[in-house]
Amino acid sequence: MAEDRRVRRTRAALQEALLSLMAEKGYDKITVQDLIDRADVGRSTFYLHFTDKSDLLQDALSQLGLMLGTQDGSGSPTARPGPPAASRHSPTTRPDRRRPVRFSLPMLLHVQEQQATARALLAPSGTDAVRSGMERMLTGVVTEELQALAAVSAPPRVPLDLVAAGVVATFMAVLGWWIADDFARPAQEVDAAFLTLVAPGIRAAIPPPPVQD
């Protein structure tokens, strides 16, 4: 069942080359030549495994569990390093106005665990593909949470998808700020700041039901 060891080694070498090069020069400036030099594999070998530079990126991302519901789940059937817990929650927990979204702290902790990788992927030198993949994933999670909240609230004053977009955008901004700050503050403090910024707006956009027992 285990794949050929050569295959595993080649793919791993290329993925590691990608990450280390991203940390050094940024995704855009990496060439296939750079990758195969760093990974020490033949040119044809690269194209035997990946169609593209971006194909390699997709693969690396899915292995890291940073892309989750994004596109088809091709890549990691076993999900090696495990995605953040927030994405697995069932909507069984009752929504709480005090804390209208719950994804943020687990997500921050997960990112913190992978500091080096996160820095390489999400730094300004990183590519759109990463950010937008992560945004898509977060939008799914947040939309779910907001729908649960809206289900027990008065009709939203702002379209739900717009609220979700705003929340996700703010989260990405907070995340970028944290990374740029070298993870200097504890995740809990960053999470609190995020909620301070975002929660009152959510409460205003999705107001409590008018009269309820």
Add this chain to the structure above:
Amino acid sequence: MAEDRRVRRTRAALQEALLSLMAEKGYDKITVQDLIDRADVGRSTFYLHFTDKSDLLQDALSQLGLMLGTQDGSGSPTARPGPPAASRHSPTTRPDRRRPVRFSLPMLLHVQEQQATARALLAPSGTDAVRSGMERMLTGVVTEELQALAAVSAPPRVPLDLVAAGVVATFMAVLGWWIADDFARPAQEVDAAFLTLVAPGIRAAIPPPPVQD
């Protein structure tokens, strides 16, 4: 004082080619060959005026008044179409807790005036350069407003630059949502939604002074 007419025509043709091609295929996929074909100028002519594809983009942006405080003001000494009024305001107006930021509506109106261009530049097919240029500009404006507010408030519970980053990110998200929605709703409504999302968070992050006459 007027430049050589040939120069003006060449530059205008290239800029128009850039914008129309961006609307069609997205900035990244445009090649210099595409540009000179569309503009019908010689290859060497292009490099006589611009060092680069991105150089042309910078020039086009400054002509459009979309980049404002960004970098040096090289390009439009006369500022043809006029930047949004928000960037010109003196900090003479007293900050108002009810409406902690004022930049949004003028900015939305300005974007709406240039619908076609805005769509080409800010659509997902657009480039990072545009978005990040606009973000930088907005961050300056927002920071100024928040500082004015903080000057008459209790110490902020969240670092001011983080608040600014969050506000700008939300605004960009709202703007993207509006554009994707084909400007279907009036700017005033979009502005109201933006403020609903953002204002309560700002008030929470920058609380009123404890005891004041």
Add this chain to the structure above:
DNA sequence: TAGTTTCTGAACACACTGTCCATAACAAGA
């Protein structure tokens, strides 16, 4: 060991970039 799969290196056609230069087209003043 034999048989299969994967890796390799080199060569190839192709696309895009930026530079260069001799010549042609143009603008503006005498």
Add this chain to the structure above:
DNA sequence: TCTTGTTATGGACAGTGTGTTCAGAAACTA
């Protein structure tokens, strides 16, 4: 109108990167 300086032109050029192909070497599986 003629002259002078500036700008545009097309084509050729070297340089870099991409993605493909192929025959032989190497590594793996059983």
